[in-house]
Amino acid sequence: MxxxxxxxxxxxxxxxxxxxxxxxxxxxxxxxxxxxxxxxxxxxxxxxxxxxxxxxxxxxxxxxxxxTQDGYDEIEAANIRLGRKTWERHYSSDGASQMVVHNDSVVPIHELQKPWEVALEEMKSLDLERANETAPSHEVMQIKAKIARAKNEGTIAGNFRLPPYPELLELAKLYKDEPDIAQFEFDADLPRPMSDERYRDCLTLIYDRYFPPSSIPPDDPDDRDEYVFVKRRLERKVASVTVDPNNISTVLGRYCDFNSIRSGTKSKYRRELARLIAITGDVPISHVRTEDLRQLRDELIGNIQPASIQAIFTPIKGIFSFAFDEDIIRANPMIGVKLPKDKRPIEERKWKPFEPLEFSRILEAAQREWGESTRGLTDARREAIHMVVRVLAFSGMRPIEVIRLKPDDVNDKLVRINGSKTESSTRVVPLHPEIKDFPTWLAGGGLDTFQSINTDKVGSVRHNFSRLLREKMAQPITDPQKALYSLRSTFVNAMRRAGADIQVQRAILGHKEAGAIRHYDDGPEFDVKRRWIEATDPRQV
Structure with a gap:
């Protein structure tokens, strides 16, 4: 051989x-x-x-x-997914009711009176297993049952090799004097903790089993509240261990990038979306329901004006429309949400312009308040607030347009405004003689003081201007419809009094109807704008 x-x-x-x-x-x-x-x-x-x-x-x-930890977790999760597919193949075939284990029996899920309660039990059991602090209850019960049966039958339960959970150590002490019934050996360490991936897969299995797309909330109000509570709790837990490419915050980021939204506006949108996330958690956007959006709306009604509710929902409507167009969600939940309308007359909603006398008093108060060092403001911030207010007063610009200006945008002839509120806001505005010192000041880094503000960069100017009107002036201006933005409408009125036609006004303000004239920085068209800018003085009646 x-x-x-x-x-x-x-x-x-x-x-x-x-x-x-x-x-x-x-x-x-x-x-x-x-x-x-x-x-x-x-x-x-x-x-x-x-x-x-x-x-x-x-x-x-x-x-x-x-x-390796990562490798073990990966294979463990793959096994769970394989087990899930096997379960679905055996218990969820076409036309068959899905089967679940309940009270030690395998029963069709449709026979459960309140399936969400079983989901909650499974979720709690999973959380105990993940905490890895106590032995799984079913394991303890199985060992006790084997020992009890061995005693009754006069046989040997066997040798048990177990992880060193407190409950199992206590059980071993209980039978240490009965080695003929059971003997215990313990591992050196507790079992490996459950990975986030395995935890997520187990949660997803529970969610898909008890809350499939065909699931309908019960009619009874109390049962419905319990159903919604368990469903949301599962969704939040899944979201907490899921790096989901389509959760609310991620879709907001994609929406802002797609629309080239500036960082300041992004921050504002994040604050508005945080209101929704406080209700739902940062769940995948497909999990947000119409009911969640209505809840947010109802919490706002009565606390703020309808116009403010509309403003809060602007980015929310935007991201859901974007998600629908990009096939991230199958249906847009915002379609079923009706927002309150602002029924105030237009006169009560728009900012009122300052009268010429008020305007003159504001400039005097601004010079007195911010012309020299003042308590509570650094010199750089004080000078910047003063200059921004002066530029707004003699240009018709929006506050954020001034804050965003760079030295290259301004010279001794003009201010070039790019990427403002809308496409039509991109324009060239002749420099008013009253702010001829603005280019030099800006080139010296005058606006840099606002760069340290990560949220609303206009907020500091708005706040201090409001204090100037309401508290610092000898005769305060208390009308709530007169504020920082009123400087823009004040300049519009001054142009109209000076005799500028509507096309020139729109070109200077950046309105769409102005056509190409708003872009000219040379030639006769620019000279037309320059003549009317120089003729405009909000102090004159």
């Missing part, structure tokens, strides 16, 4: 070749078997050796992966 060279993991039984290899103890539970035993088939010895070497290398690689 020819002597066969010994090859590791190669076994020969009655002339046939097998790959046989033991799985390390710590990986047996995860993989679900104790050893690999694979027949090589009807092959000769060289071919069998080739197969054995190939399988050996593959399993060496697998075991090396299992010895």
């Amino acid at each position: 020819t002597r066969v060279e010994k090859v590791k993991y190669l076994k020969i039984d009655r002339g046939r070749y097998y790959y046989q290899r033991r799985v390390p103890d710590k990986f047996q539970e995860l993989l679900g078997f104790k050893k690999w035993q694979i027949p090589c088939g009807d092959v000769d010895y060289p071919k069998a050796v080739q197969l054995i070497v190939t399988w050996s290398e593959e399993h060496d690689e697998l075991l090396a992966k299992l010895r």
Whole structure:
């Protein structure tokens, strides 16, 4: 008989070749078997050796992966997904009701009176398992049942090798004097903690089982509240361990990038979306329901004006419309949300202009308040607030347009405004003689003081201007419809009094109807704008 060279993991039984290899103890539970035993088939010895070497290398690689935390977690999660598919194949075939384990029995889910309660039980059990502080209750019960049965039958329950959970250590103490009934051995460490990926997959399995797309909330109000509570709790838990490319904040970021929204406006949109996230959590955007949006609306009604509610919902409507157009969601939940309308007459909603006398008093008060060092403001911030107010007073610009200006945007002839509120807001405005010192001041870094503000960069100017009107002036201006933005309408009125036609006014303000004239920075069209700018003085009646 020819002597066969010994090859590791190669076994020969009655002339046939097998790959046989033991799985390390710590990986047996995860993989679900104790050893690999694979027949090589009807092959000769060289071919069998080739197969054995190939399988050996593959399993060496697998075991090396299992010895790392990330690798173990990845394979554990893959096993859960495989088990989930097996469950669905056996218990969720077409036309069959899905089966669930409840009270130690496998029952159709449609026979559960309140399936969301079972979902809550499974979720709590999963959280205990994830905490890894106590032994799973079912494991303790199984051991106690084996011991009780052994006592009754006069047999031996066996040897138990267990993780060192407090409950199991206590159980071992209880039977330490009865070695003929049960003996206990304990591992050195507790089991590996549950990975986020496994936790997420288990939560998702619970969610899909008890809250499928066909799930309908119960009619009874109390049952409906419980149903919604459990469903939302599951969604939040899933979101907490999911790096979802389509959660609310991520979709907001994509929406802002797609529309080239500036950082300041982005910050404002995040604050508005935070109101919704406070209700739903930062869940995948497809989980947000019409009811959630209505809840946000109802919380705002009565506390702020309808116009402010509309403003809060502007980015919310935007991201859901974007998500729908990009096929991120199948239906837009905002369609079912009706927002309150502002029924105030237009006169009560728009900012009122300052009268010429008021305007003159404001300039005097601004010089008195911000012309020299004042308590509570650094010199740089004080000078910047003063200059911004002066520029607004003699240009008709929006506050944010001034704050965003760079030195290259301004010279001794004009101010070039780019990327403002709308496309039509991009324009060239001749420099008013009253602010001829603005270009030099801006070139010296005058607006840099606002760069340290990460949220509303106009807020500091708005706040201090309001204090000037209401508190600092000898005769305060208390009309709530007169504020920082009133300087723009004040300049419009001054242009009209000076005789500027509507096209020139619109070109200077950046209104769409002005056509190409708003862009000219030279030639007769620019001269037309310059003449009317120089003729405009809000102090004159």
